[in-house]
Amino acid sequence: MQQLVAYTVIGLTTGAIYALASSGLVVTYVTSGVFNIAHGAIGMIAAFSYWQVRFEWGWSAPIALIAILGVLCPTLGLVIDRVALRGLAQATEVTRLTATVALMAAFIGIATWIWPPENRQPFRGFFDGNNVSVLGVNVGWNKIIALIAAVVVAGGLRILLYKTRLGIQMRAVVDDRSLAELNGARPARIASASWALGASLAGLAGILLAAEVQLNVVPLTLLVINAYAAAIFGRLKSLPLTFLGAMALGLTEAYLLWGQGQSWFPETIGGFSTSGLRQATPTIFLFLLLMLLPQAKLRAGAARVRERSAIPQWNTAILGAAVLVIGSIAVTGMMTRSNTIYLIQALIMALAVVSLVPLTGYAGLVSLAPLTFAGIGAVLMSKMPGDGNVVSLIAVVVVVALIGAVVALPALRLEGIYLALATGAFALLVSILVFNQGKIFSNGVAEVPPLRIPGVDLSQPRPKAIFLSVAFAVVGLLLVALRRSSLGRQFVAMKDSPLAGATLGMNLVRTKALAFAMSAAIASLAGALDAGKVAPDNYTFDRSLPILLLAIVSGVGSIGGAFFGGMLLGSNTVLASIVPSVSKITQVMPGLIGLSMGRNPNGTASQIATGFRPVTSHPQSLLTALSGIGALWLLTSVDIISHWGFFAALVIWGLGIVPNLPALAVTSGRSRVFCLLIAAVGMGIAAFFDDIFDAVPTGGRLLAIIVLFVVVGNAIRRVHTPVAPTSKSSPDLMGLTGFTPEELSQSDRAIKVVP
Amino acid sequence: MTALLEVRSVAVRFGGVMALSGVDLDVQKDSITGLIGPNGAGKTTLFNVICGIRQPTTGVVLLDNEEINGVPTQKRSAMGIGRTFQRLELFTTLSVFDNVLVAAELARVSNPHAVAREQIELLGLTDRADTIAGELPTGSARLLEVARALAGRPRLLLLDEPASGLDDVETQQLGVLLQQLKSLGIAVMLVEHDMSLIMKVCDQIHVLDLGNVIASGTPEQIQHNPSVIDAYLGAVR
Incomplete structure (x- = not known):
């Protein structure tokens, strides 16, 4: 009996924490339409930050809580909503989803960077060491607080959504966004408010959870998968069902834990160990719930795809x-x-x-x-x-x-x-x-x-x-x-x-x-x-995320893009193993790149391909490009330039100079001389790379090459590209995108729009 | 003469709203059947029921005297039902040609490339064959929807406002095309707000209002039906 009470309390506590996290998830999803995969990561960041101010800097618990849940988390939520997701409102669901995956990867990277996993003070729960007796069972205060918090949040959300102006607007936006807007609600603001609220709830759940399972970046982030399960139980809509799902999940997990300690519980099934079963419960729950969802309905008017998919030749x-x-x-x-x-x-x-x-x-x-x-x-x-x-x-x-x-x-x-x-x-x-x-x-x-x-x-x-x-x-x-x-x-x-x-x-x-x-x-x-x-x-799982991100960012519709993405991931390992300080940046990199996606849904590879297109259709430039590569090859094979020099020169030549060749061919006078000078200096530095960067390890060298190529490429482009006269050419450019600026100003003169 | 398509007391309920309440109508072979009515009358819902995107709450749909209620959408195209969409549903990142080609390939015709070329020609889109569908102006996009539906070799073609976005000349050409399809033995069902087109090409017209068929008959009869004039045409005259 005592055991039953003990495990029930454990289950309810865990359920309460899941409920807190999942209600935050549901609130943001219904008001902004974004399913935040990074929800768990926000909780994780909050837990680490709380630990930092509470145990490392010794702030008192109430002040630490206000700082984290009242300031840090809402700010984080607002920034995510404003900076990362606002630009993606019209994007496809895949793109929006990937943006939150990018956030998750970035947060994991940032947390591992700031809080490396060595010698850490323990994370202690609220009123650690003091217990309360419940039906003859000692229960820690952290658990009691989790339960109280869940009840308070449940009641609070109910009052917020049904009794306050903001809450009623939130529900209105869920029902009909444009109608609510016509009636004076401001969906963008309401979405921001719900992101702030959702982030705080994630933070509260993260802090309470960290006290139970200790600080660890990936597990803490993934434990909120449990919140996903509960939220799906509520069909991403109903808060009461979400709370119910969270409690059921918490109890199942607790009773399974109890069962695992009993002699009748099989240690192996068919030769396979059952030790991972409890840990996997929420995921199994989630998987089953997803399987039980009704068949997706065919819907008209899905989001229009902005991307183009060119057929590979x-x-x-x-x-x-x-x-x-x-x-x-x-x-x-x-x-x-x-x-x-x-x-x-x-x-x-x-x-x-x-x-x-x-x-x-x-x-x-x-x-x-x-x-x-x-x-x-x-x-x-x-x-x-x-x-x-x-x-x-x-x-x-x-x-x-x-x-x-x-x-x-x-x-x-x-x-x-x-x-x-x-x-x-x-x-x-x-x-x-x-x-x-x-x-x-x-x-x-x-x-x-x-x-x-x-x-x-x-x-x-x-x-x-x-x-x-x-x-x-x-x-x-x-x-x-x-x-x-x-x-x-x-x-x-x-x-x-x-x-x-x-x-x-x-x-x-x-x-x-x-x-x-x-x-x-x-x-x-x-x-x-x-x-x-x-x-x-x-x-x-967490290693699959950068793969998805780089695939999407570098252009998942193209094979070249995939190759490019793989190389980026690979160079990541190179950098990480050689220059530890760089490696920290590269941990965050995939996430940050992923967030840049809103502006270029076609990915980086297509951008590069666009850059090379003029070259392939300009025989003279193509010939120059190829003979340049041949010359470098020759110079290397007779040992005039080293292997590193060859590699660096190849990058500068191929990515920095070659795309500019057709434009260079039509420039003349001083700007042409200047361009050639920049190109020559760039190639010179690259060719004798080994001598110049003698003491620098591989990672630093790669970084130097990238910097060099960006500087050379941009310098040449700046000089030879004439300043576009768009601002003067035509008072009305509507629909005239198929013309060059020259043609436009010509026609403007012809019809006497400009003198 | 037996009807190709029979709709028998079909009702569709969305929550508390009856989108269709007991619709009965027939579509004959070699005919153009018009379906008109104010917005929200249930025209598109009826199309969705016929091609299996939505199941009727009650009632049956018969094709060649056989009930097709439980047949999933993707199997209905093989049975000869094709359609276009009022809110365009093009494959926006594929070229015009590939849009039609996909349809021909899905219909397992023996020479899909030739069929696709033929339909594009028929709709006057040959010049734009390599354009990405998402970049087409609305008028051409509507015609592409028709070409794509035709590439599936339908016996029954459901057209949902094909003329919206077309100019007068294009609308006239569309009218000629519909007559041509009829002579090829394709039954056409046409939802359209352009009354002159409807009155010119249709053999039979059904008028829907608030989920009910309030009148059926030839263009002549419909134009003089008082309840139709009340509900719908009144505004036009």
């Missing part, structure tokens, strides 16, 4: 593949062994990123689990008989594709955030329940055998790197073929209008399942080809 694709393979043969010949290993990591990342091209880029579906499929691929490859046989690899790819389709099938009835959450829940479940099994990763390590290809030793870094670039090239070409095929068109059509697709005879579930299967198959390569010792930590 065969000649560019083949050229790209050839450049990649030849480039990797050339570059790896000059690289040190350790740098080659970094290149291998980058290529593996590129494979993981490119797995999102058919799924997210073409079909418009979000997966938070690309690395989970890579992990399954690695595990299967390590267990396959045949020791790296090509046939086993094919078997692995096929099996993972099937797993991808099967796992996705129940989730495919869902759309948007629900589908994304389901993939996230799947990733967590596999991490907690499968990868943690001793049977799967013995002693936390699995040995993936290198692929056996006659005459090639893939256990050596150089052949491995070359092989991986060949693999990437092949995958890339296959994806080009897919996008140009009937199925590829159907993927894009489904992204643009599922409703029209269905009325034309498209089986949406089948099409989505195919997209998932293909994505899983490609991702499995990122695991199965990564020979060596791998740990489950490589494939966790």
Whole structure:
């Protein structure tokens, strides 16, 4: 009996904390339409900040609480709403969702940066050490306060929503945004208010939770997955149901904890340990609830897609593949062994990123689990008989594709955030329940055998790197073929209008399942080809997030974009391992890049491609560009410039100077001389890079190259681009976008609008 | 003559609102059937019921004398039902040609490229075949919706306000096209606010008001029906 009371109290407390967090989530979702994946991360930041001021700086608890919940959290909520999300109001749901994923990644990065996990004072709950006796059971004050807080917040929200002007406006905005606006409500302000409130609730939950589970960045962030489960129980609308769901979840978890201590509780089921079961409860809950949601209805007038999806051309694709393979043969010949290993990591990342091209880029579906499929691929490859046989690899790819389709099938009835959450829940479940099994990763390590290809030793870094670039090239070409095929068109059509697709005879579930299967198959390569010792930590949920972010940011519709994204992630590891101070920036980087997405939904790769377009259509420039590369190659092969010099000069030449060549060809006089001077100086610095940056480690050198290329490229562009006369040319530019400024001013003169 | 499509006492309830309350109507083969009525009369809802996007609360829809109530949307296109949307539902990031090509491929026609080219030609969109659909002006976009629906080789074509956004010449051409489709044996159901187009091309007109069919008949009969004039046409005269 005492035990029952004890575990019930534990359950209710946990439930109360979940309720606090999930009510905040629901409040922001209903008023602003954004499902905040970063909700848990806000709670985590609040918990860490509270710990900082309370235990490190010794503030008293009430002042610390006011500072965190009354100032920091609302500010954070406001800033997120104003800065990160306001610009995305018209964007697709995928884009908005990714923006909050970016926030989550950024917060995780910031917290690990500010609060590194070493020697930390313990986080103590409120009135630590003092207990109250409830029905003969000692209960800590922190738990009592959590319960009281939940009751107060429940009552407070009720009063706020039904008795105050702000709350009534909030409900009005939920019912009909434009009507509320016509009646004098200001939806933008109301959304800001709800973000501030939601962030404070997340903060309160984070602080209470931290006292129970201690401070740890990722677990604390993910524990709020529990809040997602409760919020889904309330269908993201109903606060009472949300509270009920939270309590049910808390109690289930507590009773399971109780059960695990009993002798009748099976330690293993079918040889698999049940130790992760309690930890996985909320995720299982979430997964089941998502499965029970009704089939998504076909809806007219979904958000208009701003992105363009250009069809990849065969000649560019083949050229790209050839450049990649030849480039990797050339570059790896000059690289040190350790740098080659970094290149291998980058290529593996590129494979993981490119797995999102058919799924997210073409079909418009979000997966938070690309690395989970890579992990399954690695595990299967390590267990396959045949020791790296090509046939086993094919078997692995096929099996993972099937797993991808099967796992996705129940989730495919869902759309948007629900589908994304389901993939996230799947990733967590596999991490907690499968990868943690001793049977799967013995002693936390699995040995993936290198692929056996006659005459090639893939256990050596150089052949491995070359092989991986060949693999990437092949995958890339296959994806080009897919996008140009009937199925590829159907993927894009489904992204643009599922409703029209269905009325034309498209089986949406089948099409989505195919997209998932293909994505899983490609991702499995990122695991199965990564020979060596791998740990489950490589494939966790939080590691999948940067993959998704970089995929979207660098242009998920294009294979070049995916490659670019993978390389960025890879350079991340290079920087992180060599320059620790830089690594902290790079932890935050993916998140910050993700937030820049609102302005350029097509991604970075398409921007770069646009920059090169004039060059490819200008034979003289193209010839100059290629002979420049040839000359550099020659200079390196006769040892006039070093390998680093070659690499740096190649970057400056290719990215900084070549895009400007066609414009340079038509400039004359002093500006031309000036441009050539800048180019010459830039190339000079690059060519003798090794001598100039003698003492600088790899990370610093990479940074220097990036700075140099940006400076040179921009300087040349500034000088040769004539100041656009747009402000004077025409008083009315409406619709006249197809004309050059010269043509416009000519016609303006002709019709005498300007003298 | 037996009807291609029969709608039998179809009712649709949205919460407390009856969007359709007991609609009965037939669509004959080789005919153009007009569906008119004020905004909110239930025209689009009826289209949604016919192509399976919404299930009727009560009543049945029969195609070739067979009940199709439970048939999912994507299977109805294979049965010969095609449609356009009042709020455009183009594949906005695909080119005009690919929009139609996807439809032809989904319909499993033997030479999808040729079929797509043919439909684009028919709707006068050949010059814009490579344009991204999202960048089309509204008029062309409406015509593209028609081309795409036709590429699915429908026997019954539901057109939801195809003429809104078209200029007079284009509307006239659309009228000619509808006659052409009829002569090819395609039954057309037309929701439209352009009364001159409706009166010119339709063989049979049904007038919907507040979810009820308040009148059915030839254009001649409808124009002189007092209750129609009250509910709808009055404003036009």
